[in-house]
Amino acid sequence: MSKPHTLSAFDEDLNRIRELILGMGGRVEEAINLASRALESRDEELAAEVVQGDKAIDALEDEINQQVVVLLALRQPQAQDLRAVIAVMKMAADLERMGDYAKNMAKRVPVLAPGPQIEGAGAAIRRQARQVGQMLKDMLDAFARQDVALAEDVIARDAEIDHMTNALFREFITHMMEDPRIITACLHYTFIAKNTERMGDLVTGAAEQVIYLATGQKPGDRVKGASTATIDVPVGDGD
Amino acid sequence: MSKPHTLSAFDEDLNRIRELILGMGGRVEEAINLASRALESRDEELAAEVVQGDKAIDALEDEINQQVVVLLALRQPQAQDLRAVIAVMKMAADLERMGDYAKNMAKRVPVLAPGPQIEGAGAAIRRQARQVGQMLKDMLDAFARQDVALAEDVIARDAEIDHMTNALFREFITHMMEDPRIITACLHYTFIAKNTERMGDLVTGAAEQVIYLATGQKPGDRVKGASTATIDVPVGDGD
Numbered sequence: 001m002s003k004p005h006t007l008s009a010f011d012e013d014l015n016r017i018r019e020l021i022l023g024m025g026g027r028v029e030e031a032i033n034l035a036s037r038a039l040e041s042r043d044e045e046l047a048a049e050v051v052q053g054d055k056a057i058d059a060l061e062d063e064i065n066q067q068v069v070v071l072l073a074l075r076q077p078q079a080q081d082l083r084a085v086i087a088v089m090k091m092a093a094d095l096e097r098m099g100d101y102a103k104n105m106a107k108r109v110p111v112l113a114p115g116p117q118i119e120g121a122g123a124a125i126r127r128q129a130r131q132v133g134q135m136l137k138d139m140l141d142a143f144a145r146q147d148v149a150l151a152e153d154v155i156a157r158d159a160e161i162d163h164m165t166n167a168l169f170r171e172f173i174t175h176m177m178e179d180p181r182i183i184t185a186c187l188h189y190t191f192i193a194k195n196t197e198r199m200g201d202l203v204t205g206a207a208e209q210v211i212y213l214a215t216g217q218k219p220g221d222r223v224k225g226a227s228t229a230t231i232d233v234p235v236g237d238g239d
Numbered sequence: 240m241s242k243p244h245t246l247s248a249f250d251e252d253l254n255r256i257r258e259l260i261l262g263m264g265g266r267v268e269e270a271i272n273l274a275s276r277a278l279e280s281r282d283e284e285l286a287a288e289v290v291q292g293d294k295a296i297d298a299l300e301d302e303i304n305q306q307v308v309v310l311l312a313l314r315q316p317q318a319q320d321l322r323a324v325i326a327v328m329k330m331a332a333d334l335e336r337m338g339d340y341a342k343n344m345a346k347r348v349p350v351l352a353p354g355p356q357i358e359g360a361g362a363a364i365r366r367q368a369r370q371v372g373q374m375l376k377d378m379l380d381a382f383a384r385q386d387v388a389l390a391e392d393v394i395a396r397d398a399e400i401d402h403m404t405n406a407l408f409r410e411f412i413t414h415m416m417e418d419p420r421i422i423t424a425c426l427h428y429t430f431i432a433k434n435t436e437r438m439g440d441l442v443t444g445a446a447e448q449v450i451y452l453a454t455g456q457k458p459g460d461r462v463k464g465a466s467t468a469t470i471d472v473p474v475g476d477g478d
Contacts, residue, residue, distance in 0.1 A: 076315045180416040
């Protein structure tokens with residue numbers, strides 16, 4: 001290593017935190033996958049496992065934040081290094097929120113399971129969740145390899161998620177209009193679709209962090225959800 | 240000042256950032272107030288102002304994050320000071336999300352304005368938003384004065400918001416069942432109520448940060464939304 005010792009010590013610490021992020025992200029990816037499977041198959045036990053499992057995800061965020069605090073205190077990084085640490089902390093926060101959304105999906109399973117079957121709803125949510133899970137997986141790979149092209153690809157795919165979400169909204173609204181008795185169940189599915197769409201936004205934000213970490217440049221302001229501002233139920237910023 | 244110079248320099252910097260937080264919080268409070276007023280009065284111009292105004296809120300978060308980075312680099316705070324800086328950064332992020340929710344409410348105004356009147360919906364959302372705005376105002380006062388009792392009061396009031404939200408959900412579901420033609424509009428109001436409830440959760444989280452900053456102690460794990468886990472549309476974690 002030609003680098004001064006303090007810098008390489010910083011890199012070692014940061015890499016340890018990156019490993020934690022990757023482990024945390026893998027758990028979130030699994031939670032999204034299992035929650036949507038539990039929803040489709042009305043598997044209340046599996047859903048309960050997902051709800052339980054969120055504690056481990058939250059604990060990982062705490063662990064990462066603690067290591068960040070220690071890193072800042074011990075290594076006192078400057079400029080780009082400091083921004084990298086803060087970006088990693090932000091990524092952990094975004095992953096934690098995704099875990100909460102997956103948990104929220106799982107919490108709705110026992111509410112929906114005893115109710116009426118909404119034709120195709122579970123399968124449609126599962127498809128949407130699978131795509132978001134794949135975006136998350138690729139974002140984590142891009143993060144691990146500092147792969148800017150892959151991160152940009154993830155960002156591009158968020159538009160598909162918005163499109164799927166709006167199609168789902170229209171479908172659920174049609175179901176509600178056809179049969180008022182299933183309005184409450186459809187409302188649950190609508191919230192689930194909305195939350196899954198938000199997971200896509202969070203993955204996109206994390207992918208932007210990956211690009212920022214790799215290039216030091218912030219991606220141009222993306223107009224999040226603008227493509228969907230005109231449809232039945234707009235998917236706006238911040239929700 | 241009997242404190243060593245570096246510490247008081249840190250305090251000066253942190254206080255400057257706290258002032259920015261208070262200014263940012265005031266803007267968010269106004270955005271919530273104006274967005275709900277625009278919704279009730281179907282005032283599309285006012286709604287557009289709220290959407291525009293969110294840029295200033297986002298800019299304030301960036302400014303705060305930049306000052307935090309400079310503070311960390313220059314003052315290299317340790318232990319409690321370091322945690323205080325990170326807590327302030329987290330509060331700025333929570334305020335930014337609240338601003339996004341207010342903006343999202345405003346973005347739905349031009350979508351809802353030409354549509355059918357949903358009896359009492361605008362007024363009910365306005366009441367809910369007023370309460371959340373008051374919680375935010377009190378949280379900011381508690382933050383400015385390090386007033387733990389006031390912060391605890393804010394946290395206690397979140398249960399009222401959850402209760403109001405669930406009542407609103409039931410009301411909107413009833414409207415949807417009675418008249419399928421207003422389902423889409425009711426769905427918008429349902430999302431707005433949900434987002435306003437989330438703003439309450441974020442204010443609550445910020446109030447917990449205030450207590451943490453003042454006492455150094457994390458409040459016991461609050462089971463967010465648990466009181467509402469059994470109603471028609473559960474208000475779960477993370478959404």
